Amino acid sequence: MKIGFIGLGNMGAAILEAVAKTGPHELLLSDHNQEKLAILADRFQGKATDNQEIASQAQVIFLGLKPHLVGPVLSELETSIAENPTAIWISMAAGVRLDQLASYLPAEQIIRMMPNTPVAIGQGMTTFATSKAENARLFEDLMAQSGQVKQLPENLMDAATAIAGCGPAFIYELIEAMTAAGIQNGLTAQVAQDLASQTVLGAAQMVLESDQHPAQLRDQVTSPGGSTIAGLVALTQAGFQAATIQGVNQALERTKELGQ
Ligand SMILES: NC(=O)c1ccc[n+]([C@@H]2O[C@H](COP(=O)([O-])OP(=O)(O)OC[C@H]3O[C@@H](n4cnc5c(N)ncnc54)[C@H](OP(=O)(O)O)[C@@H]3O)[C@@H](O)[C@H]2O)c1
Incomplete structure (x- = not known):
């Protein structure tokens, strides 16, 4: 599977570590910090690229951006998103709801997740919300090496964030x-x-x-x-x-x- 990561900070890199173990996958990676990006690309045998290529090419895209950057970055990617309408987008941004993400992305293609940093060592506690059963199965498969994974109604995601994310x-x-x-x-x-x-x-x-x-x-x-x-x-x-x-x-x- 072609999997993209936009934003590889503390959380994005921890998810990359867990998802890479479920491979082999073709990994497309992007981050502001080019030095860190090169190290991660080398370590996980991924391709260091840019947000546009990931948005237009990947089948699954993890968004590891700070919450206030999600809207602006997705707005910039409007054309690439339209070129790749079947991509599944997975946001880990605290507090950002599915309906907010749906202003930029196809509503049926979105998963909101709340991981925590122990996913990097397979001991995470991740919750997620999505409107489609098919997305839930895909997500659970991708996170199979991350620790515990639990689907929740979206209205409980903020409460889950305060306990397991923080x-x-x-x-x-x-x-x-x-x-x-x-x-x-x-x-x-x-x-x-x-x-x-x-x-x-x-x-x-x-x-x-x-x-x-x-x-x-x-x-x-x-x-x-x-x-x-x-x-x-x-x-x-x-x-x-x-x-x-x-x-x-x-x-x-x-x-x-x-x-x-
Ligand atoms: N940390 C946690 O324990 C935790 C737990 C659960 C959920 N989360 C969620 O995970 C998300 C990321 O948090 P974090 O702690 O990993 O933050 P972080 O360490 O600051 O990571 C964000 C990364 O995205 C990069 N970035 C910023 N703008 C970008 C752009 N336009 N294109 C590509 N990369 C870009 C940043 O680079 P620069 O710093 O160089 O700008 C940084 O490396 C947040 O939404 C947070 O709510 C975090």
Whole structure:
């Protein structure tokens, strides 16, 4: 399949990494940064080209642009888009809705996706919305090596963005804070970081693999009068749960603004 990527920044390059594993594909790549483009073209055996060639030639096109650039770039590509009416366009832009994309692209040919950066290592959480069942199957096949993929009604995509798209940054913040506390208590930075990271990974895996609620799993770690409950009380007093909910809700508000 001929697959194009317009915009290969943090997210576009991570998707490229996942999609390339489902190949062999003919990859057409474009980005402002020519140096980065040459490195990616070399690494994934793709062709470094421009947006026009991708829009007019590729069968599937991933759009990895910042939300405010999606409209202007698609406007510039109007002629190339018209030359290639069967192409499937996949936008990863936060907050940009299918109806907005349909002002520039054939409505039946659009997928809105929300990935996160762990797709690069096959551990992503990607949601997507599309109006056509055929598009959904194609998308799931292309993302088969990226981690978990879930179709959602479009009205839930912003909420999914705030949890899974932004979420890795929230978890890195948690890992960094736990690491800092470990260093304060005498562990080396590397050991503290390894302990914090594996603990986050293992706890998340327990939630995914067991049929128990996170509160039940938490109770199994929390003995009466013990150290875990002392830590949990301090976290509650410091507003841990409220801060987390507020963080997700603020990310949701900003996602909605970005789509305006
Ligand atoms: N980062 C995440 O974790 C994440 C998660 C989910 C969704 N997203 C979405 O993914 C999209 C990209 O985000 P990002 O974090 O990857 O941003 P980014 O790192 O800034 O990547 C965007 C890339 O597009 C390039 N670009 C800009 N204008 C272009 C044009 N006209 N033609 C070709 N390339 C162009 C940029 O080059 P220059 O910088 O040189 O202009 C940059 O390399 C956003 O819409 C965001 O909402 C990101």
